[in-house]
Amino acid sequence: MPPPGRRFLGRLPLPEYRYLADALRAETLGGVLLLVAAVLALVWANTPLSHSYETVRDFHFGPGSLGLRLSVEHWAADGLLAVFFFVAGAELKRELVAGDLRDPKAALLPVVAAACGMIAPALVYTLVNTVGGGDLGGWAVPTATDIAFALAVLAVLGTALPSPLRAFLLTLAVVDDLFAILIIAVFFTSDLNFLALGGAVAGLVVFWVLLRHLRVRGWYVYVPLALVIWGLMYNSGVHATIAGVAMGLMLRCHREEGEEASPGERVEHLVRPFSAGLAVPLFALFSAGVAVGGDALADIFTRPETLGVVLGLVVGKAVGIFGGTWLTARFTRASLSDELAWSDLFAVSVLAGIGFTVSLLIGELAFTDDPRLTDEVKAAVLVGSLLAVLLAAVLLRLRNRVHVRLLAEEERDEDLDGVPDVYQQDDPAHHQRLADSYEKRAAEHRARAREREDPGAGDA
Template sequence: MAAPPSSTRKFFGRMSLPERNFVVDALRAETVGGVLLLIAAVAALIWANTLPGSYEAVSHHHFGPAALGLDLSVEHWAADGLLAIFFFVAGIELKRELVAGDLRDPKAAMLPVVAALCGMVVPAVVYVLTSVSGGGSLEGWAVPTATDIAFALAVLAVIGTSLPSALRAFLLTLAVVDDLFAILIIAVFFTDTIDFAALGAAVVGLGVFWLLLRKGVHGWYVYVPLALVIWGLMYNSGIHATIAGVAMGLMLRCHPHEGEEHSPGEHIEHLVRPVSAGLAVPLFALFSAGVAISGGVVGEVFTRPETLGVVLGLVVGKAVGIFGGTWLTARFTRASLSDELEWADVAAVATLAGIGFTVSLLIGELAFEGNPNLTDEIKAAVLIGSLVAAVLATALLKMRNAKYRALCEAEELDEDLDGVPDIYEQDNPAYHLRMAAIHERKAAEHRRLAELAGGASEENDGPA
């Protein structure tokens, strides 16, 4: 989405081919993980509503070395342990965006950063206003600020709606920036007490991790045990343990050196992303999304100020914030949309970003940790808000699906079968020579078939 340096800069224009290929590969993994996430969420709801005693017994079962301060429940292992893998991948994504992606160019970075900021501030404001007007608690202001990219892509996969790669890249970059601010929110606002000895030891561990990377030391058997030690120390420090995952992800080198096809960060992300998307996040969903849903619970979601604030924050706040941030960026930078897209497309993507599942559930647990009943109601609000946002986004996207399908087909078309989409070769003289030769071969084949058909017709018309 890098823009040319002119006053007529376009938003959501065609990406470079390497960037497009990276985005396509990353989104393919996220889409598969999103479908597994959906399955896990549905399984959690079924389990919690059909066998609630069993669900509670398993999710609250404790195990782990108590001497190390790690005697945790299954639910906490999923939230504090497995999600560290998710945030490790998020840290790598952020680092790559900063050094090789859209965020390396301040002009190109302005759009997703402003859109993501507005897409977090406006939902928080909507929550606060809703909660204050109803006399509710303000502790959950951060719950509706997060976007779940995997869940959003799963919705696209399930409803069969395509999006042009530029809009998908915008959604991915938006989620990366969103994750960054969510990490900062967790670190700053959900840390009550700090054990400075454990935190200092964790920082030393991170320093060793960084030094080993800079020295070019290889071997998972070195880094995995060290990462586990750093994670354990970070957990015992009082700062949320997922911060350790982010920190280690940011330390990886994400720009290839001469002779390297992929940087170490990209290589490790390729290895770890399936574990994150296919195991860590679905298991977190399985042990976090299991709330008892009934008519009374659903009714309370829309009458209790805290839960109503979450729903409105996700459905209204996200859409207004992201769309407004994009429009303001275009307005004050004299940029315009790509000729192939309309503002309705931005509105649809902004509505889709209202699906806030994984990080929203995590923040909900942290915000109302001492109130299990309200925690479950907030989780129900996240589920309902995400569902409403998904339905609205589906309706908006379906209205433009024929246009999206045509754009995607144009992006994928490769008539000369050289592995490069034709749209990226239109300015290449060699491409036009190859296409002319292909068309000539096809025309010759058609002429030959016509001649054979004519000869056969003459034989049939001849004497018996």
């Protein structure tokens, strides 16, 4: 009889459970701000005030002598998003040294799921545009997942989703970010300025030596150095956000003896609020402001480029992630946790079709020569993401009662020691604390019963 396969989407280790809870709180708030910024951009760009929106978005400033006189929109996309990708690099590094990606067997499933979740949308886009005679250059637009937006949706619609599914979505998005970074670096790099690129690489080496070997501390050292590296990377022809990723990957994210948190965890904790609360919402504010009138919405479903983006996000993402996960489980003899169903995983796969921040960025890079098509593709990203939200909402609601029960079991803390009971099932001290807690509550219940029978007994 063949040996049983391992299970996936089971209960998380306690450190991962706590890290996930902290990360979800930050990403969820950031997602809400992102949603508010996107709505504000759409309102601003589709009212009589649209002229002022364009004026602000296209206003140029910066040191022209350094090649950095950019528009507000450009500063948001190339400058502020570098902070977002710095956090993404730090998250990826942490997953590689302390998270699910540390174990090759455990990493296989989210890596394959993320890869399939990017290949399938690209194939859907390519097929639609090959048949319709559209521009194949936008194949990468529907490949990205916006984790902040997805978690914000979960905060509203999937409040009871068990932590293993949330962790799967978070890990999936981290790997997705890595693939998106590679796509930007390989396919959207213009003519290279090797002198500037060499300077950026030299700056990264200095960053590494100061951080990892000399262990210099102090933001006043690293922030100016990071700005120099970013400026050189921008002028090199490589997309400037790659500088943020590289610096994030250089952080030390493993804990040494006596450390409560690694330097990478501390830096990520400090930078994440700026990224989620300011950088990404400002990018959305100046990138999501596109005209979405009746004719524009109709064109989304008739023009092959925009239809390919919508179908890539809604159909390609769901089929790719779910199919990749199912096939990996099937051929590695892994099995789903007993408490969950494949329909739960399909709902999360549909939710991953929310491709906002990076999809908008790639849309700008893919169609730089056609501003009108760029705006139409951005509108398609918004429509595709909205359809993914609506479909995921329906699927999550179908299993909400089961999710509520699972989450209640996961978070139960009868002895009120701050550690969920499921992590202490084999701890004799935990069982003694439970017995003491039950006895205390029983005594209080008996005292209240006597008080009701004889109101004067308590005074006596």
